[in-house]
Amino acid sequence: MKLLLKSIVAGLLMFGCTPGLFGQSAAEISRKSTEVIDLGSTQMDFTIYIRDNKGSERVRQLTMISGVFNGVGKTLVRFTAPSDVQGTTLLIYDNKDKEDDMWIYMPALKKVRRIISSERGKSFMGSEFTNADMSKPNQAVFNYSLLGTTVYDGKECWMVQSEGRDQTISKAYGYSKSVSYIDKNSYLSYKVEYYDLSGNLHRILTSLDYKNVTKTTFFSYRTVMENVQNKRVSEMVVNKVETGTKPGEELFSPNALQ
Amino acid sequence: MKRIILFSILICTVLQAQAQWNGNTDFNIHGYGRGSVYGGSKAYDLTSVFAELSLQASVKKGPAILESDIRFSTGMFFNEKDTRFRIRELYAGYKSRKVDVFLGNQIVIWGRTDGFNPTNNISPNDYFFLSSDPADQQQSNFMLKMQYRPLPGVDLELVAIPFYKMSSYRFDLFDMGELGNYLLFVDDMLPERILANGTYAVRVNFEYPAFGGSVSWFQGYDPYHGFNVVSVNWASSQPVIRIASVPYRKTAIGADLAVPVGNYMIVRAEASYSHTKNPENKMFIPNPDLSYVVGIETNVLDFIIIGQYIGKFTFDYSPLSVPAPPKDSNPAALIQYTEKYIDYENRLFNRKVFNQQERTNHAVSLTITRSFAYDVLSAECTAYYNFTSKEWLLRPKLNWRISDALMAAVGGHYMKGGEKTLYGYSSAIMNGAFAELKVIF
Numbered sequence: 001m002k003l004l005l006k007s008i009v010a011g012l013l014m015f016g017c018t019p020g021l022f023g024q025s026a027a028e029i030s031r032k033s034t035e036v037i038d039l040g041s042t043q044m045d046f047t048i049y050i051r052d053n054k055g056s057e058r059v060r061q062l063t064m065i066s067g068v069f070n071g072v073g074k075t076l077v078r079f080t081a082p083s084d085v086q087g088t089t090l091l092i093y094d095n096k097d098k099e100d101d102m103w104i105y106m107p108a109l110k111k112v113r114r115i116i117s118s119e120r121g122k123s124f125m126g127s128e129f130t131n132a133d134m135s136k137p138n139q140a141v142f143n144y145s146l147l148g149t150t151v152y153d154g155k156e157c158w159m160v161q162s163e164g165r166d167q168t169i170s171k172a173y174g175y176s177k178s179v180s181y182i183d184k185n186s187y188l189s190y191k192v193e194y195y196d197l198s199g200n201l202h203r204i205l206t207s208l209d210y211k212n213v214t215k216t217t218f219f220s221y222r223t224v225m226e227n228v229q230n231k232r233v234s235e236m237v238v239n240k241v242e243t244g245t246k247p248g249e250e251l252f253s254p255n256a257l258q
Numbered sequence: 259m260k261r262i263i264l265f266s267i268l269i270c271t272v273l274q275a276q277a278q279w280n281g282n283t284d285f286n287i288h289g290y291g292r293g294s295v296y297g298g299s300k301a302y303d304l305t306s307v308f309a310e311l312s313l314q315a316s317v318k319k320g321p322a323i324l325e326s327d328i329r330f331s332t333g334m335f336f337n338e339k340d341t342r343f344r345i346r347e348l349y350a351g352y353k354s355r356k357v358d359v360f361l362g363n364q365i366v367i368w369g370r371t372d373g374f375n376p377t378n379n380i381s382p383n384d385y386f387f388l389s390s391d392p393a394d395q396q397q398s399n400f401m402l403k404m405q406y407r408p409l410p411g412v413d414l415e416l417v418a419i420p421f422y423k424m425s426s427y428r429f430d431l432f433d434m435g436e437l438g439n440y441l442l443f444v445d446d447m448l449p450e451r452i453l454a455n456g457t458y459a460v461r462v463n464f465e466y467p468a469f470g471g472s473v474s475w476f477q478g479y480d481p482y483h484g485f486n487v488v489s490v491n492w493a494s495s496q497p498v499i500r501i502a503s504v505p506y507r508k509t510a511i512g513a514d515l516a517v518p519v520g521n522y523m524i525v526r527a528e529a530s531y532s533h534t535k536n537p538e539n540k541m542f543i544p545n546p547d548l549s550y551v552v553g554i555e556t557n558v559l560d561f562i563i564i565g566q567y568i569g570k571f572t573f574d575y576s577p578l579s580v581p582a583p584p585k586d587s588n589p590a591a592l593i594q595y596t597e598k599y600i601d602y603e604n605r606l607f608n609r610k611v612f613n614q615q616e617r618t619n620h621a622v623s624l625t626i627t628r629s630f631a632y633d634v635l636s637a638e639c640t641a642y643y644n645f646t647s648k649e650w651l652l653r654p655k656l657n658w659r660i661s662d663a664l665m666a667a668v669g670g671h672y673m674k675g676g677e678k679t680l681y682g683y684s685s686a687i688m689n690g691a692f693a694e695l696k697v698i699f
Contacts (some may be wrong), residue, residue, distance in 0.1 A: 084665070
C-alpha cells in the first residue's frame with residue numbers, strides 16, 4: 001500500500017507489455033502514466049465522504065505522509081476524525097517484490113501492532129474504496145490489453161483493460177477486471193470501471209480536479225468512487241498538499257508511531 | 259459535589275484555553291459521554307450501571323506535549339452508589355524524532371501477544387471495572403518514561419515509577435462459602451514510599467519488516483499482587499481472619515516477537531522469567547516462574563482469527579498438603595489445626611491468583627473478529643480454556659456504529675469454573691450481559 005491519492009489513479013499503472021494497436025504499447029503508456037503521477041515525498045490532508053443510498057453521510061479525515069527510501073515507498077496515514085479513531089496511525093511499506101508490511105498504532109491499545117497485509121479487497125475505512133485501490137498494483141500479476149479509444153469528458157482516451165492472471169489474484173484485489181480511460185495527451189486517468197468476480201460492473205472511479213504538483217506531475221484533488229450495485233458513493237477530497245520537503249526515514253519507523 | 263464543581267471548572271478552563279491558544283499551538287480536545295449497563299449475574303441484577311464523561315485534551319507546541327484523559331462517572335457499582343473523578347492519564351513532556359521524555363500519570367502496555375502478556379508488568383488494572391471495553395480496566399501510575407530511538411526500527415525505553423500502585427481485584431465480593439464467614443478484608447499493605455521501593459524497567463525494542471521483537475527487564479513490586487493473612491483473632495467464639503492485599507517484589511526478564519509468514523499469517527510469541535525471593539515462605543509471594551505465550555493471527559474469509567497457547571512453568575514447585583485434623587479434641591490442638599487449615603486455604607488461594615496450582619499450567623485462547631456492512635457493524639468473540647484448572651470463559655460482543663457520533667455495543671461475559679476456583683468465585687459476580695451507548699465528540 002503506498003501513496004493513497006496517487007494510487008487512486010491506479011488505472012494508470014495497469015498496463016502490460018502487449019504492443020498496442022495505436023502506436024504505443026501498454027508498457028509505454030504505463031511508464032509514462034507512472035511518471036505523470038509520481039509525487040515523491042508528500043504530505044497531504046484529505047477527507048473521505050461516505051454516502052449511502054439513503055443519503056446519510058459519514059466523514060473520515062486523514063493526514064498522509066509518504067516518502068521513498070532505498071526503493072521502498074513508505075506511507076504514514078494518521079486518522080484525525082472522527083474523534084474515536086483520532087490518533088490511530090497506519091504505517092505501510094510498499095514492497096515491490098513481496099507483500100506490503102503494515103503496522104497500526106491504536107491509542108486505546110497503547111502499542112504498535114503488526115497486521116496482516118492480505119486484505120486488499122476489503123473496504124478502506126468503510127468507504128467504497130478498497131485497500132487495493134489505495135495500492136500500486138503489482139503489474140506482474142495482471143494481463144493487460146488495449147480495448148480501443150473513446151472520447152470521455154471531451155478528451156480522447158485509451159481504454160485499457162487489466163485482468164488478474166488467475167482467480168487468486170482477482171479475489172485478492174476484489175475485482176475480475178478493470179477498464180481505465182487514459183487521456184492520450186496527458187496520460188492522466190479520468191475514469192476506471194471495476195468489474196466484480198462475476199464479471200458485472202461493480203464500481204466506477206472518477207478522478208477530477210487534476211492539479212500540477214510540479215511542472216511535469218499531477219494528481220487528482222477529488223476522486224469519486226460509485227458503487228453501481230448498491231448505489232453507495234464515496235468521495236475523497238484533498239484539502240492540503242505539501243511536496244518537496246523530504247521527511248526523515250525515522251518518521252516511518254514503527255517505533256515512532258506512538 | 260466538590261468533584262462535580264472541580265470537573266466543571268476543568269472543562270470550562272480547557273475550553274477557554276482552547277480558544278486562546280495561538281496558531282502555533284496544536285490544541286485538541288475530544289472525548290465521549292456514555293451510559294453503560296452490565297448485569298445479570300447471580301449476585302447482582304445490575305452489577306455495574308454508570309454514566310461517564312471523558313475529556314481527552316492534548317496540547318502540542320513544538321516538542322512540548324501535554325496529554326490528558328480525565329473521566330467523570332457516576333452510578334451503581336456492585337450495589338453501591340459511587341461517583342468517581344478519575345485522572346486516567348495526565349502527563350507532560352518532550353517529544354522529538356530521537357528522544358521522548360514524559361512525566362506524569364501514564365499507562366504503559368508491553369508485549370506483542372494478545373490479552374495475555376507475560377512481559378506486561380508495569381501498569382495496574384482494575385479487574386472489576388465492568389464495561390464493554392476491557393481497556394477501561396487499565397490504570398495509570400505516576401512515572402518517568404523515556405524513549406530513545408538511535409536508529410529507525412530500534413528504540414530503548416526506560417520506565418521509573420517512584421510509588422507503587424496495585425491492581426484492584428475486589429475479592430471481598432466473592433462468596434467463599436463457609437470460609438467467607440470468617441474472612442475480613444482489611445487495608446492494603448503498601449510498601450513504604452521510598453525510592454528503594456520504586457519500580458524500574460527497561461526495554462529494547464526492534465521492529466523490522468522481517469520481524470519485530472523486544473527484550474525487557476523489570477524490577478519492582480508487581481501490580482498483580484497477592485494476599486496475606488494478617489492475623490487470626492480468636493477473641494470471639496469463631497475466628498476472624500484478617501486478609502490484606504500485599505505486593506511482592508520481583509525481577510523479570512522477558513522477550514517477545516512477531517514474525518509475518520507470507521501475507522496470510524503472523525506468529526507472535528512472548529515469554530518472561532519472574533524471579534522472586536521468599537526465604538520466609540510468605541504466602542503472598544509466588545514461586546519463580548516462566549510464563550510463555552505462542553499465538554498465530556490469520557485471516558480466513560474476512561474473519562480475523564487469533565489463536566494462542568498460554569503456558570507457565572513454576573520452579574521449586576511442591577504441592578500443598580491438606581492439614582490432618584487432630585486425633586484428640588484438645589482445644590490447643592484444634593486451634594493449631596485451624597490455623598494450619600487457614601494457612602493452607604489462603605496459600606491455595608494465592609496459587610490460584612498466580613496460576614501456580616500445578617508445576618505446569620496450560621491454557622488456550624481463541625479470538626475471532628469480523629466487520630460487516632462497511633465497518634458499521636463489528637463482531638468479536640473471545641474464548642479461553644485452562645486445561646489445568648478446567649476454567650473457561652466466553653465473551654461475545656457486537657459493536658454498532660450508528661453514526662459518526664453515536665455508537666452502541668452489546669455483549670456478554672460468561673465464565674465457569676469448578677468449586678473454589680477463581681472463575682467459580684468470579685462467575686457469580688462477573689457473568690452477565692452488557693450494553694453501552696456512547697456519543698463521541
